[in-house]
Each structure stands twice: as C-alpha cells, then as structure tokens.
Amino acid sequence: MTRSPSWTTRARHVRLVVTDVDGVLTDGRMILSDHGDELKSFHTRDGVAVALARQAKLRTAMITGETSPIAKTRGDKLGVDVVVLGARRKGEALEALCAQFDLPCTAAAYIGDDLLDIPALQRAGLAVAVADAADEVKAVAQLVTRAAGGHGVFREVIERILRAQRRWNDVLSTYVRDHGGTA
Numbered sequence: 001m002t003r004s005p006s007w008t009t010r011a012r013h014v015r016l017v018v019t020d021v022d023g024v025l026t027d028g029r030m031i032l033s034d035h036g037d038e039l040k041s042f043h044t045r046d047g048v049a050v051a052l053a054r055q056a057k058l059r060t061a062m063i064t065g066e067t068s069p070i071a072k073t074r075g076d077k078l079g080v081d082v083v084v085l086g087a088r089r090k091g092e093a094l095e096a097l098c099a100q101f102d103l104p105c106t107a108a109a110y111i112g113d114d115l116l117d118i119p120a121l122q123r124a125g126l127a128v129a130v131a132d133a134a135d136e137v138k139a140v141a142q143l144v145t146r147a148a149g150g151h152g153v154f155r156e157v158i159e160r161i162l163r164a165q166r167r168w169n170d171v172l173s174t175y176v177r178d179h180g181g182t183a
C-alpha cells in the first residue's frame, strides 16, 4: 500500500468527490421483484453529506457501471453535480469528469468497493476503499473507511476530507445555523 504522500496530504487537494454507487452508497445487495424491478437502499446520512459538500464548494459525482435509473434518481434528489450511468471504464469516466470540472485528477477523490473501480482509483488524487471492499481494491487505496458500503461511507469521507482541510468545524457550524440551531 502506498503510504507517501499520506492520505491527509492528498485530501487537502481534493475539490471533487466521486463515488461508485453499488457497494459504496448501498451495501451491494439488490432486491429484484417478480417483474424484474430493482430496489436498493441508501443511507440518509450520505444525503446530508452531499449538502455539506456543496456548502464547502466541493463538487460531487457518481459513476456506476449499472444502467438502472435508480442512481440517477438518488443523485438528482440529493443535488449531486453529475451522475454517470453505464460506465464500464471508470478510469476514463473519472478523467472526463475532471476535464468537465476543469480540475486535475489530483484534485479528485474516488470511492470504490470492487474491481471495476480500480482504474478510477489508480487515477484519483485520493483513492478510497470502503471497509468491506475487495482486498485488491484496498491494496490500491490510500484510505480505507471505517464504514462498510451502505452504512454512511460518503458521509465519513466528506467529513474526513473537510477535517484534513481544517474546514469541518466551519462547515458544521454553518449547517447547524442554517437549520435554526446555534453553533
């Protein structure tokens, strides 16, 4: 595992956070109905994390190899900047996103869980694997989350990036104040 530069040093450069969907925002399981409809469950704290990221002026994107519209529905509801469906070559999809946002890939964090994510993780400035990722995925990541897929991974990553950038307390205070609290 690459230890240099440290993940915190890498995190300080992050301006774009890109995540895989199945196995990261979900626990990787899909429920299929008799009619072939798919159901997946997402964690509500990841939704708040998208709002925190937006407040912190971090761009967000989702890249999935699946073509089902579920990811697009979830991403649009949360206000994720871009949702890419049907990406079988995620490294190239990540490069296209970075170009779209006019950022170098060193400014992108990518979160993944399985083999299809490896090309994107290899290109990202900060490569993140979920706690229950495949061993081969953990091997290319600089950061492995405490949370398993579907259990608030995106929230944890946003918080850890903002803490590394020493911005977490300000973002948290603003969020609480914007919702009627005192901070």
Ligand SMILES: [Mg+2]
Binding pocket: 020, 021, 022, 023, 024, 112, 113, 114
């Ligand atoms: Mg996945």
